[in-house]
Amino acid sequence: MSYAKALRCRECGREYPLEPIHVCEFCFGPLEVEYDYDAISQVISREKIAQGPIGMWRYRDLLPVDSEEVVDISAGFTPLIKADNLGREFGLRELYVKNDCVNPTYSFKDRVVSVAITKAKEFGFDTVACASTGNLACSVAAHAAKCGLKAYVFVPSDLEQGKMIGTAIYGPTLVAVNGNYDEVNRLCSEISDKYRWAFVNINIRPYYSEGSKTLGYEVAEQLGWRAPEHAVVPVASGSLLSKIWKGLNELALLGLIGPVKTRMYATQAEGSAPIVAAFRAGSTHVHPVRPNTIVKSLAIGNPAEGYFALKTIQESQGAACAVSDAEVVDGMKLLAETEGIFAETAGGVVVASLKRLAAEGAIKPDELTVAFITGCGLKTQEAIAGSLKPPLTIDANLASFEEALKEQA
Numbered sequence: 001m002s003y004a005k006a007l008r009c010r011e012c013g014r015e016y017p018l019e020p021i022h023v024c025e026f027c028f029g030p031l032e033v034e035y036d037y038d039a040i041s042q043v044i045s046r047e048k049i050a051q052g053p054i055g056m057w058r059y060r061d062l063l064p065v066d067s068e069e070v071v072d073i074s075a076g077f078t079p080l081i082k083a084d085n086l087g088r089e090f091g092l093r094e095l096y097v098k099n100d101c102v103n104p105t106y107s108f109k110d111r112v113v114s115v116a117i118t119k120a121k122e123f124g125f126d127t128v129a130c131a132s133t134g135n136l137a138c139s140v141a142a143h144a145a146k147c148g149l150k151a152y153v154f155v156p157s158d159l160e161q162g163k164m165i166g167t168a169i170y171g172p173t174l175v176a177v178n179g180n181y182d183e184v185n186r187l188c189s190e191i192s193d194k195y196r197w198a199f200v201n202i203n204i205r206p207y208y209s210e211g212s213k214t215l216g217y218e219v220a221e222q223l224g225w226r227a228p229e230h231a232v233v234p235v236a237s238g239s240l241l242s243k244i245w246k247g248l249n250e251l252a253l254l255g256l257i258g259p260v261k262t263r264m265y266a267t268q269a270e271g272s273a274p275i276v277a278a279f280r281a282g283s284t285h286v287h288p289v290r291p292n293t294i295v296k297s298l299a300i301g302n303p304a305e306g307y308f309a310l311k312t313i314q315e316s317q318g319a320a321c322a323v324s325d326a327e328v329v330d331g332m333k334l335l336a337e338t339e340g341i342f343a344e345t346a347g348g349v350v351v352a353s354l355k356r357l358a359a360e361g362a363i364k365p366d367e368l369t370v371a372f373i374t375g376c377g378l379k380t381q382e383a384i385a386g387s388l389k390p391p392l393t394i395d396a397n398l399a400s401f402e403e404a405l406k407e408q409a
Contacts, residue, residue: 216247
């Protein structure tokens with residue numbers, strides 16, 4: 001049995017049973033899982049975690065799952081890399097990159113989906129679904145295939161080909177909607193009212209979002225059980241930022257790390273930056289925008305958890321940063337050329353924002369900083385293709401090769 005004890009409204013505090021619901025019926029605020037931390041403190045330890053599986057389920061005591069058998073395709077415990085080469089570019093001597101590109105479906109979404117579909121099975125659903133900008137669709141389809149559930153995944157019809165193919169290969173019903181993500185999400189909300197399906201980011205959302213905490217747990221453990229001084233995170237709905245923050249603070253509450261003094265930085269593309277705009281205005285009210293950016297994985301104009309992302313920024317004394325599409329491409333190239341990591345466009349957002357934060361002095365040279373890279377660039381090749389050097393094309397002889405070298409010089 002898990003140590004989850006209730007769902008609690010993040011707005012008014014009312015509690016609900018642990019069921020497939022996500023909105024408070026009194027104030028319409030979002031629901032979040034509440035835990036019995038006193039009970040957890042009696043069983044958890046660094047040693048017990050270290051003896052667990054090499055993956056996200058080593059933190060099972062902190063996740064809202066009752067089943068003995070979880071739906072697991074080996075997500076988590078991804079590399080935390082000391083990024084010396086990238087750090088030199090920005091004058092940062094204590095820079096680390098958390099590389100979630102190497103999860104089974106090549107993004108951090110495998111963490112949240114593993115929790116969500118395990119809960120869907122516990123609740124007795126035979127069909128899972130999602131609204132997605134691509135990475136979530138891939139992960140839902142893969143996990144559904146693993147455990148034998150039917151899957152319906154809804155995406156904008158202009159999604160990158162790598163994400164379309166990377167979803168379709170698992171055999172779901174892939175629904176391409178003529179509209180942006182916000183329109184896809186509204187449609188899925190209507191469908192979830194009519195069909196008894198487990199929509200991982202709608203009616204299962206309170207459980208689903210808890211999977212993101214494992215990024216915070218892993219980083220702290222990989223740093224020798226300490227929190228970083230800065231965390232630079234890509235933001236779409238806002239959930240990832242606030243859940244990494246929650247995860248770090250849970251570890252502190254349980255005595256596994258010291259007090260958390262991490263400054264949380266939300267990063268977005270300028271063409272879809274409603275959270276950054278609210279931060280710059282000194283507000284916690286997010287005004288929806290219509291996304292216009294190559295960063296499709298972050299192209300959510302009406303972020304469901306924008307308010308809570310802004311509260312996380314306030315509580316952590318962090319900041320928010322938006323960068324242009326051109327800076328995104330430069331960031332993708334720089335990360336690949338310095339650290340050998342081919343990140344998707346969201347990774348370009350993080351690297352470009354990190355560059356700006358370092359230049360402005362928000363992050364000092366010797367302060368421990370973690371940049372969260374959440375998805376693989378093979379899914380978003382369209383964004384980068386036109387900016388790369390063309391190959392040297394030669395005939396199959398030495399003279400042709402040497403002539404090409406001369407021309408290159």
